[in-house]
Amino acid sequence: MNLLLLKDNDFIAPGRVKISDRRFLQLRDIIKLENGKTFRAGMTGGNIGSATVAEFTGEYAVMDVAPFTLPPPEPAKITLVCALPRPQTFHKVLHCAITMGVKKIWFIHSRKVEKSYWQSSVLQDEAVDREIQLALEQCGDTIYPEIFYRNRFKPFAEDEFPLLRADADAAIFGHPRASEVPENFTGKRLVLLVGPEGGFSDYEVELFSNAGATAVTLGQRVLRTEFATAALLAKLI
Amino acid sequence: MNLLLLKDNDFIAPGRVKISDRRFLQLRDIIKLENGKTFRAGMTGGNIGSATVAEFTGEYAVMDVAPFTLPPPEPAKITLVCALPRPQTFHKVLHCAITMGVKKIWFIHSRKVEKSYWQSSVLQDEAVDREIQLALEQCGDTIYPEIFYRNRFKPFAEDEFPLLRADADAAIFGHPRASEVPENFTGKRLVLLVGPEGGFSDYEVELFSNAGATAVTLGQRVLRTEFATAALLAKLI
Structure with a gap:
């Protein structure tokens, strides 16, 4: 996973997401979660930025996201x-x-x-x-x-x-x-x-x-x- | 399988091979064996030609091979x-x-x-x-x-x-x-x-x-x- 792909329904508050599905397991088991650790993230269909771990358990992670400002890569023609x-x-x-x-x-x-x-x-x-x-x-x-x-x-x-x-x-x-x-x-x-x-x-x-x-x-x-x-x-x- | 890759010990007589291993199963189950059917074949480390089914059972196939005369494709540099x-x-x-x-x-x-x-x-x-x-x-x-x-x-x-x-x-x-x-x-x-x-x-x-x-x-x-x-x-x- 080189980008945490977020959806609207991941948001529990403005600028804050909570994930507990396959993406969470991958962050937990392979990339490793730490408080304050920052991941590349992007909104499905939108821009790219980063997400920072605010808290996590064995079941879910809550992350803070700054507004995403980078456009996704150019599509192939x-x-x-x-x-x-x-x-x-x-x-x-x-x-x-x-x-x-x-x-x-x-x-x-x-x-x-x-x-x-x-x-x-x-x-x-x-x-x-x-x-x-x-x-x-x-x-x-x-x-x-x-x-x-x-x-x-x-x-x-x-x-x-x-x-x-x-x-x-x-x-x-x-x-x-x-x-x-x-x-x-x-x-x-x-x-x-x-x-x-x-x-x-x-x-x-x-x-x-x-x-x-x-x-x-x-x-x-x-x-x-x-x-x-x-x-x-x-x-x- | 786009080429039947043969080894010296497949030969049971000059110009005649018998195969019964993985290659045979692939010919039998996927490419389908028929008497007289011809497959592209090549000698490991050598030239390319064809092999023709002479006889087959559920366990093995015997094939006749003409001398292989085509060189293998050029290697990438x-x-x-x-x-x-x-x-x-x-x-x-x-x-x-x-x-x-x-x-x-x-x-x-x-x-x-x-x-x-x-x-x-x-x-x-x-x-x-x-x-x-x-x-x-x-x-x-x-x-x-x-x-x-x-x-x-x-x-x-x-x-x-x-x-x-x-x-x-x-x-x-x-x-x-x-x-x-x-x-x-x-x-x-x-x-x-x-x-x-x-x-x-x-x-x-x-x-x-x-x-x-x-x-x-x-x-x-x-x-x-x-x-x-x-x-x-x-x-x-």
Whole structure:
């Protein structure tokens, strides 16, 4: 936890918060509480500052917060569109994208995505919300990403993707037999498409290409989805 | 598994292998075996080609292999020096580095590395060997990395790091208050230092800086070690 992420209902008085949930346990057990100790803190959706321990027990901590004045880090100008990863990978990709500053994340169906993935409990709101909080606390950000789920490929690719593409400077997708990531994409407003294990099908590639997406490669090696996402984002941000 | 990684003792006759271990289970349960089905395969430490299923049962598969003629992918020209991550992160970092083509990986002590990490079972040869195989199978490579462990910081930093530095075009380390990764480092022979959660101490930073390492940043956000490694490698390869 590199930032204590606060919500309105943590406040018990103006400038004073009381926490007793997962965040408290992490402060108590890992970061260690001491009276007067100061932590980096931020308001969900707002600014960043610090919180100072006023009192604590084994069950809760009360902290004083000065008005938060620092803005959160700049968001990445990248919309991530990712074929829904297998359940054990989904939170890793989500975490990676959020900690790298992505604020718009689409999970879509694709031919090589197993239908059962859409039923997984990892997609439930509560599990996703928890991962978002962990990721924001990790990277020191306060702004929630927007997450969209589309379990039908065609309507997404034909109707929604062209709108995302039109709103960006470029759209790119990873493909083993493409050229390297062009340097002049760095820092642009981009849509990044990340395929499933095994890649987008030829039909899917054609659809995205026709809608104005460019194929790029990270080289010959096939990376796990979470590392491919990290590597492509790093090349583009 | 994107490549079936074979060893000498898999051969039961010239051009014929029999496998019944973890690799077999993966082919049987995930990739699905069929007579005549062909898989990408490679010799550990050697070339890449294909293997064709000749017969299989629920217990083993026999496959015919033509002589392997394709060389493995080019190694990355980067030596990774990573403060030993916590046990649950160690294999992720190892996997990431291997799949991104790093062939020399040093795990070193650093002030913010807990001493207990050095006793973890994840460092045992067998566990490491398994992760190396999984990573090579994932990325489609056959060349084992060399892995070095140094559980004392000072002798490494003072005696060994300068030699690594002298052997490379540049050495860099991640630091929150530095400039962005210079573009002209891409593709060079590099030493990449990745700090522990919480970063290298001021003393450690000074030692590496004095020995010719340059501080770079990935931005304001603090990434998990495995994603910081992926992102820095992607910027540099």
